[in-house]
Amino acid sequence: MKSASSMRWLATSLLAGVATAVSIGEINGDKFLSSYNNKNVTGVTGVVTAKGPSGIWIQSTGNGTSDGIYVFSSTLAKNTSIATGDVLVLSGKVSEYRSSSAYLYLTEIISPKVTAVLGHGKTVLPLVIGKDTLSPPTKQYSSLDNGDVFGVPNNQSLISKVNPVLDPENYGLDFWESLVGKLVTVESPRAIAKPNQYGNQWVVGSWATTGANDRYGLTLTSKDGNPEAIIIGDPLDGSKNPKDTAIGAKLETITGVVTYAFGFYSILPLTNISVVEPLAPALPNAVSLTSDGKCSGLTVGDYNIENFAPNDTKHVQDIAHHIVDYMQTPDLVFLQEVQDNDGETDDGVVDSDITLSTLAAAIATLSGVTYNYTYIVPVNDKDGGAPGGNIRVAYLFRPDVLQLRNPNPGSSTTANEVLAGPELKYNPGRIDPTNAAWDSSRKPLAAAWETLDGNNTFFTVNVHWASKGGSSSIQGDARPPVNGALAARLAQAEATAKFVAQILAEDSHAKVIVAGDFNEYPVVKPIENFLSLSGLKDLDVVAGIPEVERYTYVFDMNHQELDHMFVSPALASKCATSKFEHIHVNTWVPYDDQVSDHDPSVAKLNLCKYH
Incomplete structure (x- = not known):
């Protein structure tokens, strides 16, 4: 571990940028960046702990220390006369390397020369994380985050500029930085996220964690982005990690070297990940909430169906299967990422009647349930998403249960208004579509509905706010990390909330x-502001869903909730008996098996006039 004692600078030896007899600990120091950066060093002694395709890792041998460092040299990596356990003396130049300005630096030695080989076959025992080291901190990433890794404003400081003294006991980035270059072991590892396309796998070991959900993943919660997780990268022996490891699987003990690359701290294992025991069941049960077919118990679903186009027959069938068999054909379904009739062909087509009717037909074939649909055509190429796809939000609804109240569709650019009653000027109609907040983003679609049993009226707003494109790594240089398109979502939250607040100003009991x-x-x-300004309630909270079970998406190490359902006070009251469930049909499975990158959710609500 980097320590203050290892920072004793050999000032008298630093002549013309050259340091003599410098230890690995002195090179590393007790900060993120080495004070020896860009200086030539000699007499660096260490035992080879691992070899990779472009370099080797060495650790110090004296005084019981285990400071490690990466030596960048394909020549040494390919030199068959150098093996793990060899004790080398090196000269070279200290360098701080990163492949992107958004990342942290990796301290390494470049242009090395082996000046002596002092021995062979020396054993280096790996440090067992959480036993031979501190346990990883479980909440805070950096002292520069001001206590909230998701805080606003973002990007207020850079680790590369401040270069703070490491505090591995309290901050996750500092903890993993203190282990960079060292040989470590993860005991009792468990997969907490699905592997990416390269087989890189996020895990936790036998140490304490926060945010653990019933699937053994870690859920993002307030001010807690789970810095205790570590990603397992490419095996150093040239083998491959599996790409189909399911979340929650138990893995074999992992030993490898700690490094930093592509925006994250990682362990490069000596050999590939091996699954000991997968977690069952592989897929969740269907939602337990089914419609009563009348206003006292209607079901409402929400599903981002990820670039849904009618020409992708398999995707159509898979989404229809989810709506029928997992969502149990809700009475009303909020859909996002509905593409136009010819998908990602940028030819000016914007209608999506074929897209939605194809989905409705597939559902009817599977279940016999008939759905109608409604949406507003967007302006060509103005709503973001895949080029040419013209994604938009839309509704499916069961005409045997409910209908639009006084249908009067607006246009792509006409702003809906709340009239006395309350009533909507356009039904359905878009919310403030010419507002700059919606540039290259989907416009919310407001609608008024009435049930067929007694004309019970309720209002809906279907949203798909700006994506997080442009965000920086949670383990990157910017602190707090950049939350991409935050300003846009703040403006979108205000516009959406203002519209909802107008409905409730007309009738505080409106549903x-x-x-x-x-x-x-x-x-x-953005979400906090939206709830405050609109007067709505989070249905997760209303329904009593445990905080760690509120997730619809998996990204990097975190299970997270991007998809939400919010309801007015009339639906949040105790007598409303509102219920809500997330169906983890996509987050639990490997990438190749997921139908969408989001999970669907279903609520059961009492939408009668009086209850």
Whole structure:
């Protein structure tokens, strides 16, 4: 571990940028960046602990220390006369390397020369994380985050500029930085996220964690982005990690070297990950909430169906299967990422009647349930998403249960208004579509509905706020990390909330449901502002869903909730008996098996006039 004692600078030896007899500990120091950066060093002694395709890792041998460092040299990596256990004396130049300005630096030795080989076959025992080391901190990433890794404003400081003294007991980045270059072991590892396309796998070991859900993943919660997780990278022996490891699987003990690359701290294992025991069941049960077919118990679903186009027959069938067999054909379904009739062909087509009717037909074939649909055509190429796809939000609804109240669709650019009653000027109609907040983003679609049993009226707003594109790594240089398009979502939250507040100003007892892909966590400013300004309640809270079970998406190490359903006070009251469930049909499975990158959710609500 980097320590203050290892920072004793050999000032008298630093002549013309050259240091003599420098230890690995002195090179590393007790900060993120080495004070020896860009200086030539000699007499660096260490035992080879691992070899990779482009370099080797060495650790110091004296005084019981275990300071490690990466030596960048494909020549040494390919030199068959150098083996693990060899004790080398090196000269070279200290360098701080990163492949992107958004990342942290990796301290390494470049242009090395082996000046002596002092021995062979020396054993280096790996440090067992949490036993031979401190346990990883479980909440805070950096002293520069001001206590909230999701805080606003973002990007207020850079680790590369401040270069703080490491505090591995309290901060996750500092903890992993203190282990960079060292040989470590993860005991009792468990997969907490699905592997990426390269087989890189996020895990935790036998140490304490926070945010653990019933699937053994870690859920993002207030001010807690789970810094105790570590990603297992490419095996150093050239083998491959499995790409189909399911979340929650128990893994074999992992030993490897700690490094930093592509925006994250990682362990490069000596050999590939091996699954000991997968977690069952592989898929969740269907939602337990089914419609009563009348206003006292209607079901409302929400699903981002990820670039849904009618020409992708398999995707159509898979989404239809989810709506029928997992969501249990809700009475009303909020959909996001509905593409136009010819998908990602940028030819000016914007209608999506074929897209939605194809989905409705597939559902009817599977279940016999008939759905109608409604949406507003967007302006060509103005709503973001895949080029040419013209994604938009839309509704499916069961015409045997409910209908639009006084249908009067607006246009792509006409702003809906709340009239006395309350009533909507356009039904359905878009919310403030010419507002700059919606540039290259989907416009919310407001609608008024009435049930067929007694004309019970309620209002909905279907949203798909700006994506997080442009965000920086949670383990990157910017602190707090950049939350991409935050300003846009703040403006979108205000516009959406203002519209909802107008409905409730007309009737405080109005039943309002706002749902969709908000592209934001419930503990971050856009959602907090939206709830405060609109007067709505989080249905997760109303329904009593445990905080760690509130997730619809998996990204990096975190299970997170980007998709939400919010309801007005009339639907949040005790007598409303509102219920809500997330169906983890996509987050639990490997990437190749997921139908969408989001999970669907279903609520059961009492939408009668009086209850």
